[in-house]
Structure formats: C-alpha cells, structure tokens
Amino acid sequence: MAITVASLSFKTLAQSAPIFPKGELATTKTHVGDVWLREVSGPDSTFAFSIAQAVFAPGARLDWHSHPGGQVLMFTDGEGYYQERGKPRQTIHKGELVKCQPGVEHWHGATPTSSVTYLATSPSQKGKTIWFKRVTDEEYGTKK
C-alpha cells in the first residue's frame, strides 16, 4: 500500500515541451480541465505493458480511480498532485516517480498554477481502470 516517490533530489519548475507530441485532448468524463493523452507504446505479445503520456493543463485532474494491475508514473515535466485515499495530497515534480499499487484508490493531476506531464507504464491483462468520485475543490485545495 506504500507510495514510492523516487529521485526527490531533482526538482525544477521549468516548463518545456513534452517528450512525445501532446496527442488528443481527452473527451472522457473522468477528469476536469484539459488533459492530453497519447499512447506511446501499446501492449503486445512481447511487451505486456502499455506506456502512455499524459499532459495536464493547470487545474486539470483525474477523478478518483484505481488500477487492478497498478501503474508506474514518471513525472517528466512541471508540477502535479498525487493523493491516495486516506492520505495527504502530495506535490510531485519533474524527475519523480510514483508507483500506484493495485487496487489503491487515488487521483493525480496538475497543480492550480502549473501544468504537469508524466509517462504512465501499466501492466496489461489485469483489467481496466475503475473510476470513482470526482475530486472536490476541497480535496484539490482550491476551496477551504
């Protein structure tokens, strides 16, 4: 159940172009704000994991959700938030990595004032993401 945040020594707020093209503006109903998703590498018979890039505009965040197979997030640009149910919201920076453990309800997104980009590596064949409630403004920290 532990959250692992690696590489805490390397921090920058510099914003730069994402490594891969931004991709499509997400039209799903499971987030607020502007989120661009791009599948970088799909799972196949040799590589049983997918890699996707997500870019969040300031203020954008996913709803609470969980992954049956877990997910490894590598933050490649900007500054974002990550929170697991029952734990404090954490600020995550470029050069940090979060392992979302299987079945642990959590959310992530940009901060109110910074965009954020991450690469998400997800084991395949473990089932789809399970979506829960919207992140409230209180949880996001923009309303006390």
Next chain:
Amino acid sequence: MAITVASLSFKTLAQSAPIFPKGELATTKTHVGDVWLREVSGPDSTFAFSIAQAVFAPGARLDWHSHPGGQVLMFTDGEGYYQERGKPRQTIHKGELVKCQPGVEHWHGATPTSSVTYLATSPSQKGKTIWFKRVTDEEYGTKK
C-alpha cells in the same frame, strides 16, 4: 524482427537536463565513451519490468548485444544511433521510441556530435543481456 520507431513527427536537437539525475558513470566493459546509468524503477512482484535511464556523451555507444525479453527505448533527449545486425544504422531523436525485439542483436548510443538520453523499460525474469562484439569505427561511421 521488425524495428518500430514511433512519433517520427517530433524532432529537436535541443539539449536539456535529463529527467532523472544522471546517476553513476558506468564502469562496465561493454561500451566505449562515457555512459551514465540510473535505475529509475526496479522490478518487483507487482511490476514485472525495470525502468532505467541512460545518458550517453557524444561518441559513446554500447557494444552489440541482445535482450532475452526485449526492451522498449524511449528517447527523451538529444540524438542517437540504433542499429540491428544486418540492417542500416538509424538516427533516433528525442520523442522517438524503439522496440528491441527479444534475441535481436543490436547496439545503440549517441551520435559523434550529440549526447542522447533514453528511458529503457525491460521485462524482468527473462534473463540478462547477452553481450557480443564492440561496435567498430566503420559501423559507427567515424571511419570509412
């Protein structure tokens, strides 16, 4: 046996800091030039793959090798070379991805004039990298 190069539309020669700290200067005998390796995420019982960042100084390259389980390379900065045995050497840029198929002999590294950084995702529990001959100056393109 096919090489897959994705995201060919996004190219830049701008050099910037690697996403993760550079890590240790490699002391192995299976490369020439300066190579910095950093394990970003080790395999565990939940995530059956490792993620490592490699930074190559201009002119640095690995020896010919193969991976029993294959390897996905995401180029995050600079410009490098990738070559499979019996095929032409290819120039790879930031924002491109290469799937090294299991058992296919290949090498990769920086170009003579640019550093290169990639994130390598490797399925675990398939065995260690198998090393072959050094890349010659003729193969590297610095001697005709």
